[in-house]
Amino acid sequence: MNALLAMYTATAREYLRDRTALLLTMLLPLLMAGFFGLIFEGEQRSAYIPAMLGLGFLWLGVFGVAPPLVQMREQQVLRRLGATPLPRTTLLGAQIGWRLTTGLLQAVVLVVFGTLVYNMHVPSGNWPLLVAAVVLGGMVMITIGFLLAGLGKTNESVIALGQLVQFPMMFLSGTLFPLEMLPSFVGPIAKVMPLTYLNDALAQLMLGTTGLFPLWADFTVMGGALVLLGALAVKFFRWE
Amino acid sequence: MNAIEVRNLRKTYGTHTAVDEISFTVAAGEVYGMLGPNGAGKTTTVECIEGLRRPDAGEVRVLGMTHGRQTSEIKARMGVGLQTTGLFPKLTVREIINLYATFFPRSLPTADLIEQVGLAEKAGAYSAQLSGGQKQRLAIALALVNDPDLIFLDEPTTAMDPAGRRSVWEMVLDLKARGKTVVLTTHYMEEAAHLCDRVAVVDRGRIIAEGRPDDLVRQHFAETAIEFATPKGVAMDRLMELAGVNRVMQENGSTTLLSTEVPETVAALLAFARAQGFRLDRFTVRNATLEDLFLRLTGRRIRE
Numbered sequence: 004m005n006a007l008l009a010m011y012t013a014t015a016r017e018y019l020r021d022r023t024a025l026l027l028t029m030l031l032p033l034l035m036a037g038f039f040g041l042i043f044e045g046e047q048r049s050a051y052i053p054a055m056l057g058l059g060f061l062w063l064g065v066f067g068v069a070p071p072l073v074q075m076r077e078q079q080v081l082r083r084l085g086a087t088p089l090p091r092t093t094l095l096g097a098q099i100g101w102r103l104t105t106g107l108l109q110a111v112v113l114v115v116f117g118t119l120v121y122n123m124h125v126p127s128g129n130w131p132l133l134v135a136a137v138v139l140g141g142m143v144m145i146t147i148g149f150l151l152a153g154l155g156k157t158n159e160s161v162i163a164l165g166q167l168v169q170f171p172m173m174f175l176s177g178t179l180f181p182l183e184m185l186p187s188f189v190g191p192i193a194k195v196m197p198l199t200y201l202n203d204a205l206a207q208l209m210l211g212t213t214g215l216f217p218l219w220a221d222f223t224v225m226g227g228a229l230v231l232l233g234a235l236a237v238k239f240f241r242w243e
Numbered sequence: 244m245n246a247i248e249v250r251n252l253r254k255t256y257g258t259h260t261a262v263d264e265i266s267f268t269v270a271a272g273e274v275y276g277m278l279g280p281n282g283a284g285k286t287t288t289v290e291c292i293e294g295l296r297r298p299d300a301g302e303v304r305v306l307g308m309t310h311g312r313q314t315s316e317i318k319a320r321m322g323v324g325l326q327t328t329g330l331f332p333k334l335t336v337r338e339i340i341n342l343y344a345t346f347f348p349r350s351l352p353t354a355d356l357i358e359q360v361g362l363a364e365k366a367g368a369y370s371a372q373l374s375g376g377q378k379q380r381l382a383i384a385l386a387l388v389n390d391p392d393l394i395f396l397d398e399p400t401t402a403m404d405p406a407g408r409r410s411v412w413e414m415v416l417d418l419k420a421r422g423k424t425v426v427l428t429t430h431y432m433e434e435a436a437h438l439c440d441r442v443a444v445v446d447r448g449r450i451i452a453e454g455r456p457d458d459l460v461r462q463h464f465a466e467t468a469i470e471f472a473t474p475k476g477v478a479m480d481r482l483m484e485l486a487g488v489n490r491v492m493q494e495n496g497s498t499t500l501l502s503t504e505v506p507e508t509v510a511a512l513l514a515f516a517r518a519q520g521f522r523l524d525r526f527t528v529r530n531a532t533l534e535d536l537f538l539r540l541t542g543r544r545i546r547e
Contacts, residue, residue: 005344005345006345008345009341009342009344009345010345011259012342013331013334013338013342016333016334016338017331017332017333020333020369021333034380077329078327078329078330078332079325079327079329079330080327080329080330081329082295082325082327082330083325083330083385084329084343085295085327086293086294086295086314086318086321086323086325086346087318087347088315088319088346089342089346089347090315139486224255
């Protein structure tokens, strides 16, 4: 327990002291939410808050999880830890725990911003499900990060892979453009990307609007994605 | 009791045999050195003993235990200083030691460890800001955090200046005085000779000589070394004919005569040099060293 807490704290410190990661995962989604607020008026201003949270989670997985793991592998930090009795599960638990904390912080920052600045009203009955969607969606994106770290050999290749994942997800999952605006061939692509369902669930729960899919479908797909991606991440994960 | 027993250890990577049937034992309380050039297989051997790599064949017993089910028990009682230090870059010296202390049931006070490795002034600095030598010293502090019975130090002084090297030597001798077992790898023969009770000379995945440093040298060299810069344009095979010379070794621009009759050989060499008209630059008479031993056994120097 002591070791888990210490590893969690260590992971948090490394993250908070790395300006790039902090900027990408915390500040950038907020800045983009502010930017959309300048373009649109009235209720439309808060319409982008859920999508920006989804985007923040995507960046958390692609840039907040994968590169630090690869750096730990490249700099032999994982190997050094492997020479101690620290169980690997503790190491992974601390990693996942801190990334999830980051995701929750992103959610809090954006919800508070939306509520105070854009008069967003999260329907009060939606809070428990919203927290559940944040945790589940966060876990899916973190798992994508672990999978990328396993697939890429070097820091550079992981960042390249991350871009490959990031672009289609960012543009084709209703994050930046509503799916109705995009050509019809995008539909099938959007339907295989977990971010589409996260965005859909977040929009329904935060704004109280009707979504593309029923909530239960969003949760089921995200749960399934978590199991599938989790299995792949375990299969491909490399300690050295 | 033996701290380490290794029998017929073998490790290959593809077609490359990194460790080729290595066997040795290390007694409890002993400082055991593995001396050899980079790529000789020292690190792979040590990492197989630490449980960081799985050998392809052979037996390894550590503190009477074997890897597998007893690995975490072994790891709790050993300390490891890796050649690549493997430090969290954005944590401070103090934070890293405190972190590692939580991995073990028992640990030494962080402040004492920092003091012991001479990093008191850097206790609040990120490990990324440390010099190579300072990182090595932090790695040694981490190896000692659990007050281990058995300590592995892989090339502990490689990035260090002479003062840093001497302070690490003192640390190792202090560990020995406290009854700890130390296994260290090095490619500095002075280091091996100064610190180690016994040395294994490793080359191409094999132990080519093993024993107390003095004995090893004496076993292989009854002679004294007479060394000088190799002069140009002189027929060197004639050196073998000088009085008392048993062997001539030439490498990297220097010539070493191994002689059992030093005064006769020196006199003959001076006469020969005068007759041939060459100068004896960097002329030295010294006892043979582990370096000479390595050169004799392999035809190469340890540091190339």
